[in-house]
Amino acid sequence: MTTADLAAAAPTDRAEHHYELLRQMLRIRRFEERCVQLYSATKIRGFLHLYIGEEAVAAGAMAALTPADAIVSTYREHGHALARGIAMHSVMAEMYGKATGCSRGRGGSMHLFDAATRFYGGNAIVGGGLPLAVGLALADQMADRPVVTACFFGDGAVAEGEFHECLNLAALWHLPVLFCCENNLYAMGTRIDRAHAVTNLAARAAAYGLSAVDVDGMDVLAVETQTRAAAEFVRAGHGPYFLEFRTYRYRAHSMYDPDRYREKAEIAQWQQHDPIDALVRRMRGDAELDDDALARLDAEIAAEIDAAVQAAEEAPLEPIEDLTRFVYAESRSHDG
Amino acid sequence: MADTTYREAIREAIREAMRRDERVFLMGEDVGPYGGAFGVSLGLLEEFGPERIRDTPLSESAFVGAGIGAALGGMRPIVEVMTVNFSLLALDQIINNAATLLHMSGGQFAVPLVIRMTTGAGRQLAAQHSHSLEGWYAHIPGLRILAPATVADARGMLWPALRCPDPVLIFEYGGLYNASGELDGGAAVDIDTAAVRRPGSDVTIIGYGGTLSTSLTAADRLADDGIDAEVVDLRTLRPLDDATLLDSVRRTHRAVIVDEGWRSGSLSAEISARITEQAFYDLDAPVARVCSAEVPIPYARHMEQAALPQPAGVVAAVRAALGRSDG
Ligand SMILES: Cc1ncc(C[n+]2csc(CCOP(=O)(O)OP(=O)(O)O)c2C)c(N)n1
Ligand SMILES: [Mg+2]
Numbered sequence A: 001m002t003t004a005d006l007a008a009a010a011p012t013d014r015a016e017h018h019y020e021l022l023r024q025m026l027r028i029r030r031f032e033e034r035c036v037q038l039y040s041a042t043k044i045r046g047f048l049h050l051y052i053g054e055e056a057v058a059a060g061a062m063a064a065l066t067p068a069d070a071i072v073s074t075y076r077e078h079g080h081a082l083a084r085g086i087a088m089h090s091v092m093a094e095m096y097g098k099a100t101g102c103s104r105g106r107g108g109s110m111h112l113f114d115a116a117t118r119f120y121g122g123n124a125i126v127g128g129g130l131p132l133a134v135g136l137a138l139a140d141q142m143a144d145r146p147v148v149t150a151c152f153f154g155d156g157a158v159a160e161g162e163f164h165e166c167l168n169l170a171a172l173w174h175l176p177v178l179f180c181c182e183n184n185l186y187a188m189g190t191r192i193d194r195a196h197a198v199t200n201l202a203a204r205a206a207a208y209g210l211s212a213v214d215v216d217g218m219d220v221l222a223v224e225t226q227t228r229a230a231a232e233f234v235r236a237g238h239g240p241y242f243l244e245f246r247t248y249r250y251r252a253h254s255m256y257d258p259d260r261y262r263e264k265a266e267i268a269q270w271q272q273h274d275p276i277d278a279l280v281r282r283m284r285g286d287a288e289l290d291d292d293a294l295a296r297l298d299a300e301i302a303a304e305i306d307a308a309v310q311a312a313e314e315a316p317l318e319p320i321e322d323l324t325r326f327v328y329a330e331s332r333s334h335d336g
Numbered sequence B: 001m002a003d004t005t006y007r008e009a010i011r012e013a014i015r016e017a018m019r020r021d022e023r024v025f026l027m028g029e030d031v032g033p034y035g036g037a038f039g040v041s042l043g044l045l046e047e048f049g050p051e052r053i054r055d056t057p058l059s060e061s062a063f064v065g066a067g068i069g070a071a072l073g074g075m076r077p078i079v080e081v082m083t084v085n086f087s088l089l090a091l092d093q094i095i096n097n098a099a100t101l102l103h104m105s106g107g108q109f110a111v112p113l114v115i116r117m118t119t120g121a122g123r124q125l126a127a128q129h130s131h132s133l134e135g136w137y138a139h140i141p142g143l144r145i146l147a148p149a150t151v152a153d154a155r156g157m158l159w160p161a162l163r164c165p166d167p168v169l170i171f172e173y174g175g176l177y178n179a180s181g182e183l184d185g186g187a188a189v190d191i192d193t194a195a196v197r198r199p200g201s202d203v204t205i206i207g208y209g210g211t212l213s214t215s216l217t218a219a220d221r222l223a224d225d226g227i228d229a230e231v232v233d234l235r236t237l238r239p240l241d242d243a244t245l246l247d248s249v250r251r252t253h254r255a256v257i258v259d260e261g262w263r264s265g266s267l268s269a270e271i272s273a274r275i276t277e278q279a280f281y282d283l284d285a286p287v288a289r290v291c292s293a294e295v296p297i298p299y300a301r302h303m304e305q306a307a308l309p310q311p312a313g314v315v316a317a318v319r320a321a322l323g324r325s326d327g
Helices: A003-008 A011-040 A055-063 A078-084 A088-095 A129-142 A161-172 A201-207 A220-235 A264-271 A275-285 A291-314 B006-020 B044-048 B060-072 B084-098 B151-156 B158-163 B210-224 B242-252 B267-282 B301-307 B311-321
Strands: A070-074 A119-123 A149-154 A177-183 A211-216 A241-246 B002-005 B024-028 B053-055 B076-083 B114-119 B144-146 B168-173 B180-183 B195-198 B203-207 B229-233 B236-238 B255-262 B288-292
Touching: A011 A055, A011 A078, A011 A088, A011 A220, A011 A275, A011 A291, A055 A078, A055 A149, A055 A177, A055 A220, A055 A241, A055 A275, A070 A078, A070 A129, A078 A088, A078 A119, A088 A291, A119 A129, A129 A149, A129 A161, A129 A177, A161 A177, A177 A201, A177 A220, A201 A211, A201 A241, A211 A220, A220 A241, A220 A275, B002 B006, B002 B151, B006 B024, B006 B044, B006 B076, B006 B151, B006 B158, B006 B168, B006 B180, B024 B044, B024 B060, B044 B053, B060 B076, B060 B084, B076 B084, B076 B158, B084 B114, B114 B158, B151 B158, B151 B180, B158 B168, B195 B210, B195 B242, B203 B210, B203 B242, B203 B311, B210 B229, B210 B255, B210 B311, B229 B242, B242 B255, B242 B267, B255 B267, B255 B311, B267 B288, B288 B311
Parallel strands: A070 A119, A070 A149, A149 A177, A177 A241, A211 A241, B024 B053, B024 B076, B076 B114, B114 B168, B144 B168, B203 B229, B203 B255, B255 B288
Antiparallel strands: B002 B180, B144 B236, B195 B229
């Protein structure tokens, strides 16, 4: 749907659309809540970065993209992966380190990849995905494809040199990149005003010549609308666009983080603006959702998660003999 | 003598250095209120304040380079980089500036800087958080590379590193932060020599950092089999202490090198070359190496463990060197 289609949509279509956004946000939240339990049970290991609180960004932004578009993400990417359409069971299997995982057990939580949905990975080097996104967009531009590359990264990444190099390059070459900055106010324990002399990140992107706006990242409809408009702009060949989503993570940076650097009251304050609660309230108000429908949705999601966990439990491990596979391509001829 | 963890030992070393020399300060990502990604600097902010326990943005190239500049300007910075993988964003500053300035300036500008970072795998953090690139840094003239494997070295290496006019990189092995050991006061240790951690006569096992414990475990198992292994801890990866290594190999006539880095073009290759160059006629067997599999470190536990040097692999290499095949 284009922005115009969406505005003109019949009420039933609109209700269905809202329901789908709600479904995606709830899938992400419940999936991650289960991940926390599985982490405590040592089924999932390594670093686990939760997206809880930020679901509106992934759900809203992905709804505005097409299957041909490309996604580049970070280590906090479960939400992006699920909303993009990577099957939940293959994400869960990856967290289990199983052969059926979307990265065949080699990546884990921070490195989800999926060629079918053009999901070019969770990248665990802060800022490391931006140059990739610029290059993907360069390829699209050179091949004259009307495709957008959406690149997700945090407020912390804005301090890295790669951020500045990439924004300049993308602007200079008019590349079709949608820079999606998830400003959750913290980079690990460092609050944005302790890391950035200018905390208005959209303003900084604008200084490089990009079209840039900030968006209420707790409002999934605002996220979707703004992303849709930005993607249309980029797709039309007007060059890159920068979206600063103002959002917040409720949980610690990772499971290793004791979360000593902020007040509980601050978290509670943001929870007042919870994106899921807000959409539910709105849909109820517009008679788009009732208790039964919500209960059905909860049950459906719980079943999807149970099935993903069970499949991951039962899945085989990658054989040790295959340890050194995929260090090099298995065929020398890439074009087959 | 008190039991201390590796983490606490490093923290105490920083604390002592900051008390002794007011030019010393610590900077890096989340070293302040957060206490460092691995909790090393926890509590130091309270004692020394935010000027000297200085949080930086995520700007590795800028703050490592600023450490070089501050060292030129008369300070004695300790720069913390969370992990060696992230130090690659600062590689230009480390290699093109820190390592070269003294020489390029004809001896005028020394860089008395310490850079600390975590290295090593084993925690299921996957490829972008698990690599052991210290051997790579050990390729670079102008850098001094230290790898504390014991609590005493974690405690004692920092002060002499800060006193040294050259840039010193200290590689803390991530799997050791919770390891504890006895600490006899806070004596500075030398940062130039390797150490024999276990005397023996049949074979020399050479490890450092995380592979010291792998080597010692292997030596214990070999002892059950009547094989008396000597274990040498490199401690300093550059410049290498050839004398200690060669002295040991000349006595045992066999060497097995254990390195979590990859084999090709590695520190283990360098050590092997030095042994064969200088002690070839003392050897009773080819120098053997137990290294990480040549693969980016994978997440899944079974694959990660298979990729890393294990005591069983060291035992097998030693037995092969002694001509005792298993079976
Ligand atoms: C180059 C680099 N430096 C440091 C780290 C360690 N680290 C991982 S996430 C993170 C915070 C990033 O914050 P932000 O970009 O705001 O993303 P968020 O975690 O808030 O989603 C840090 C410091 C890293 N992974 N890569
Ligand atoms: Mg952030």
